[in-house]
Amino acid sequence: MQPSETETGRIAAAAEPDELRLAAELSRSFASSDNVDATVRLALSNVMQLLRVEAGSLFLREDKDGDLICRASLGPNSIEGLRVPRGSGIVGRSVEEDRIEAVEDVSRDASFFKSADATSGFVTRSILCAPMRVGKKPIGAVEVLNKQNGQPFDLKDRDMLQVMANAAALAIANARLADQLVEQERIKRELELASEIQRSLLPPADPDLPIQGINRPIREVSGDFYDFFTLPDGVIAFCLGDVSGKGINAALLMAKTSSLFRCLGKTIRAPARLLSILNREICETTSRGMFVTMLAGLYDPASGELRFANAGHLPPMLRKEHRRYRTFEASAPPLGILRDAVFPEETVKLDNEMFIVFSDGVTEYRYGADEELGLDGIDMLLKLTEEQPLGQRLEQLLAELDRGGWKARDDLTLLAIDDSLAGRIWRRGQTEAKAEAKSDFLFGLTIPAEADRLKLMRPALGAAGRAAGFSEDEIADLELAASEAVENIILHAYGEGHPGDITLAVHRLDDGLMLRIRDFAPKVDQAMVKPRPLDEIRPGGLGTHFIRAVMDDATFIPLPDGEGNLLELVKRRKKG
Amino acid sequence: MAVAGITEQQGHTVVALEGEIDLEQAGAVRRALLDSLKKGRNVLVDLSKVTYIDSSGIASLVEGLQVARRQRGELALVAVNQRVRRVLELARLDKVFQIHADLAAATAAPPSGSN
Numbered sequence: 001m002q003p004s005e006t007e008t009g010r011i012a013a014a015a016e017p018d019e020l021r022l023a024a025e026l027s028r029s030f031a032s033s034d035n036v037d038a039t040v041r042l043a044l045s046n047v048m049q050l051l052r053v054e055a056g057s058l059f060l061r062e063d064k065d066g067d068l069i070c071r072a073s074l075g076p077n078s079i080e081g082l083r084v085p086r087g088s089g090i091v092g093r094s095v096e097e098d099r100i101e102a103v104e105d106v107s108r109d110a111s112f113f114k115s116a117d118a119t120s121g122f123v124t125r126s127i128l129c130a131p132m133r134v135g136k137k138p139i140g141a142v143e144v145l146n147k148q149n150g151q152p153f154d155l156k157d158r159d160m161l162q163v164m165a166n167a168a169a170l171a172i173a174n175a176r177l178a179d180q181l182v183e184q185e186r187i188k189r190e191l192e193l194a195s196e197i198q199r200s201l202l203p204p205a206d207p208d209l210p211i212q213g214i215n216r217p218i219r220e221v222s223g224d225f226y227d228f229f230t231l232p233d234g235v236i237a238f239c240l241g242d243v244s245g246k247g248i249n250a251a252l253l254m255a256k257t258s259s260l261f262r263c264l265g266k267t268i269r270a271p272a273r274l275l276s277i278l279n280r281e282i283c284e285t286t287s288r289g290m291f292v293t294m295l296a297g298l299y300d301p302a303s304g305e306l307r308f309a310n311a312g313h314l315p316p317m318l319r320k321e322h323r324r325y326r327t328f329e330a331s332a333p334p335l336g337i338l339r340d341a342v343f344p345e346e347t348v349k350l351d352n353e354m355f356i357v358f359s360d361g362v363t364e365y366r367y368g369a370d371e372e373l374g375l376d377g378i379d380m381l382l383k384l385t386e387e388q389p390l391g392q393r394l395e396q397l398l399a400e401l402d403r404g405g406w407k408a409r410d411d412l413t414l415l416a417i418d419d420s421l422a423g424r425i426w427r428r429g430q431t432e433a434k435a436e437a438k439s440d441f442l443f444g445l446t447i448p449a450e451a452d453r454l455k456l457m458r459p460a461l462g463a464a465g466r467a468a469g470f471s472e473d474e475i476a477d478l479e480l481a482a483s484e485a486v487e488n489i490i491l492h493a494y495g496e497g498h499p500g501d502i503t504l505a506v507h508r509l510d511d512g513l514m515l516r517i518r519d520f521a522p523k524v525d526q527a528m529v530k531p532r533p534l535d536e537i538r539p540g541g542l543g544t545h546f547i548r549a550v551m552d553d554a555t556f557i558p559l560p561d562g563e564g565n566l567l568e569l570v571k572r573r574k575k576g
Numbered sequence: 577m578a579v580a581g582i583t584e585q586q587g588h589t590v591v592a593l594e595g596e597i598d599l600e601q602a603g604a605v606r607r608a609l610l611d612s613l614k615k616g617r618n619v620l621v622d623l624s625k626v627t628y629i630d631s632s633g634i635a636s637l638v639e640g641l642q643v644a645r646r647q648r649g650e651l652a653l654v655a656v657n658q659r660v661r662r663v664l665e666l667a668r669l670d671k672v673f674q675i676h677a678d679l680a681a682a683t684a685a686p687p688s689g690s691n
Contacts, residue, residue: 451600458596458628476628476659483630487599542631542667549666 022050022163030171040072040168047144047164048074051157054146055122058168059084059091061140068092068140075145077120089113094129095138100162101129102153128153130161132169139169191220191248198251201258203228205391210301210422211236213415214394216408223250224359224413225258229265232557232566234302237265240357240415241294242313244334249290257282257292257335266563271296271309272345275335279311279343282336291336295357301422304350309343311335316357317375318348322383327375350419354382361410365401373401390418442467442513444505449490449498449519454483457504461515464506468513469573477550478513478571484543485517485567493521493565512552512572520564577601579608580625586683589616590654594625597633605633609640609651617649620682624655629663641673650674654682 026046030039040058048056055075059068066086073080087096093111094101104126106112117124122145129143142165147153198221205212213226223243230236239261243250260278268274274296282292295316297308308316312334315327332343348355356378365373381400385393394414401408442464447453458479465475486502494500500520507514547554553570578601580592589612597605612619621637623629637653644651652674656664664670676682 451598454598454600455596473658473662476662479628480630480663483598487630487632490599542634546631546663546666 022046022160026164026167027170030167030174036171036175037072039171041074043164043168044072044074044142047142047161050160051128051144051153052148053128053144054148056142056144058142059095059140060172061095061138068095071140075122077122079116079120079122082116082119084113084116089116090127091129091141091143094131094143095141098131098133098138100131100158101127102158103127104152125150126153128157128161130158130165132165132172134169134173139172141165142168194248194251195220198222198255201255202226207389207391209236210390210419211238211299211415211417212391212394213240213413214391214398215411215413216398217411218361218408219246221248221251222411222413223247223254224361224411225254226357226413226415227258227261227265228415229262231266231269231298232559235269235298235300236417237269237296237298238415238417239265239294239296240313240359240413241292241335242359242411242413244289244291244293246411253282253286253290253292256286257294261294261296265296266560269298270345271298271307272343275309275311275332275343276341279335279341280339283339286336291334293334295330299350299355299417301419304419304422305347306350306355306417307345307347309345311341311343312337314358314360314363316355317378318350319354319356319379319382322379325375325379350417350422352420354419355417356382357415359411359413361408361412362414364410365406365408365412367401367404367406390416390421440508442506442508444503447486447502447504449486449494449500449502451487451490454486457486458483461504461506464508464513465571468508470512470571471574474571474574478515481547481551481554481569481571482515482517484546485515485569488543489517489519489521489565493519493524495521509570509572512570515569515571516557516566517569518564518566523559523562524565578605582608582612585620585679587616588618588620588683589613590620590622590679592622592625596628597626597636598628598630599632602632602636606636606639609636610643613640613643613647613649613651617644617647619644619649619651620654620676620679621651622654622679623660624657624678626657626660629660631663631667634663634667634669637673638669652676652682654679 026043029042044056044058057070057073057079060071061068068084068091070079070082084092086092090101090103090109090111090113103109103112106124106127125146127143127145129141131138132140132142142161144161195217202213202215202225209230211228213228215222215224215226223246224241226240228236228238241254241257243253243257257278260281264274264277268277275294293311293313295308295310295313297306299306310328310330311332312330315329317325317327319325328346333341358378362378363372363374367373381397382393384400385396388396394416397414398412443460445457445460447457461479461482462475465478470478482504489502490496503518505516507516547569551569552572555568557566557568559566578593578595578597580594583590591608591612593605609619609621619640641651654676655678656675661670664673
């Protein structure tokens with residue numbers, strides 16, 4: 001036989017191709033191909049030439065119902081896409097019974113699947129069909145139709161087709177495996193990306209701060225989180241939380257909760273209120289059954305004062321020294337369970353103590369004969385690292401756990417405040433009196449940035465001025481300065497027609513008043529509100545000059561971008 | 577309203593202001609002053625009933641003064657109380673505006689630019 005087409009290639013070029021040669025050629029061709037469809041077609045075409053048949057097709061078995069689908073079909077009429085129900089037809093029988101089927105005259109075989117001919121218009125006389133298997137699993141079959149010249153299929157034909165079917169089965173299995181690997185690789189990459197994003201949600205370590213945290217997820221992503229940031233007056237807001245469950249859904253809820261904390265924590269300076277807002281938000285929008293245990297607090301390094309509220313999280317630990325520590329039981333439920341939950345607040349004054357918050361992965365860490373680490377364990381590990389920088393102490397705590405050789409079963413997360421560091425930096429005691437005088441908050445107002453609200457603010461300020469012992473002239477100055485500041489915000493920070501909120505906080509000082517006026521508009525270029533020369537007589541631009549002229553101090557307190565603008569005004573009583 | 581009335585008194589247009597002149601009222605004051613200056617060259621602004629004024633109100637007065645002087649007229653202030661004077665001083669405008677003790681004195685004085 002002479003090959004009539006070049007595409008039949010090396011297989012047909014052999015004068016007397018035998019099964020071995022065919023097997024070798026097919027295997028090589030399948031192994032080197034990254035396109036199984038094309039290779040299957042080529043192999044089918046080669047086998048058809050060798051066996052001298054009119055048509056050929058390859059069926060793959062569907063996993064879910066065992067039906068066979070025609071994936072390649074060569075010959076005068078294609079049946080590609082044809083579905084043969086499980087066990088139907090000669091091909092179905094071949095697959096189910098896992099044996100090669102040869103039918104010389106299909107009209108005499110009751111199981112012949114007639115709809116194939118009906119669909120294609122092809123007239124089938126004889127069929128040779130070989131099943132494909134990977135291990136014990138049937139994956140499909142190859143069949144050829146109508147030997148030319150009406151001859152029956154012989155033994156050699158059978159062997160040849162089975163060889164081709166075996167090679168094709170291996171190629172298909174390999175291709176499927178490769179697809180699975182690609183998919184696994186994709187999921188792995190996405191998890192790595194999620195893990196990276198999640199790490200970026202944690203605050204950067206700052207060796208100058210008396211607070212540090214550490215988080216080590218057990219999988220790529222974690223349901224634990226912690227955060228801390230410094231507010232404009234130096235108070236540090238912090239939190240540590242643990243989302244129920246693990247994996248991506250826990251990580252997503254973690255991302256949401258920590259983002260809400262970071263956003264709300266910049267304006268809400270009451271841990272209990274912050275937790276109840278978070279709780280309502282999570283109750284409203286989180287899928288059932290998920291919840292978050294969380295501790296949130298405020299720590300003032302200048303005074304050592306610590307306020308916190310605990311939503312169902314493990315009791316934090318207040319550690320004086322080795323073997324001297326105490327805890328604070330949580331009395332409120334986790335976030336996301338009861339919409340109207342109330343979160344009590346605790347206040348403690350730290351005196352060179354350490355305040356440690358942790359996830360249950362740490363306390364429930366198991367070592368030895370199934371012993372839990374517990375608070376004593378944490379206390380012991382902290383003893384091992386005295387005199388080291390705070391961040392390193394936390395790192396080393398986890399390293400000590402690793403050294404034991406037992407594996408963590410959960411995410412490990414710790415957050416620690418070391419008041420002894422803060423006490424040293426702030427030289428507490430010297431600044432305490434002043435810091436306390438500063439915190440005498442009288443009242444606060446929220447004013448929409450609209451011109452007709454100015455007259456509502458002034459009487460309150462006037463009353464505060466009178467209460468603080470200012471003269472009527474000084475009170476007029478206070479009212480003027482505050483009005484000018486608010487007008488600047490209306491005109492320049494928000495811009496006319498873009499109203500937002502303005503907050504006014506009035507604090508009493510020993511010798512006067514401090515006003516803090518804040519907006520939530522884009523950052524104002526300080527140059528824009530600088531006083532300008534007065535020798536030029538023209539309308540506008542006077543406000544800032546007035547403020548500076550009548551107040552003892554007017555300072556813009558820098559806020560992070562996107563946090564608005566904060567102006568602090570101080571007016572002291574005239575002496576004598 | 578911040579503009580209590582606009583009257584003609586012995587050849588002067590008198591714009592009487594009252595209450596608190598801040599950002600909310602400054603626009604109305606500005607319009608009243610500019611309207612009056614369209615009718616006559618000389619405008620007196622009666623501030624006796626003003627309890628509060630800030631830079632927005634001052635800006636309206638300054639704009640009125642500039643328009644008056646461009647048309648060779650005058651915009652003078654009448655009955656400036658302590659609170660208003662303090663703000664004018666802060667703006668160093670207390671020497672820029674003509675200031676009269678009361679309406680009688682203001683209308684008795686010959687309007688500048690009339691001779």
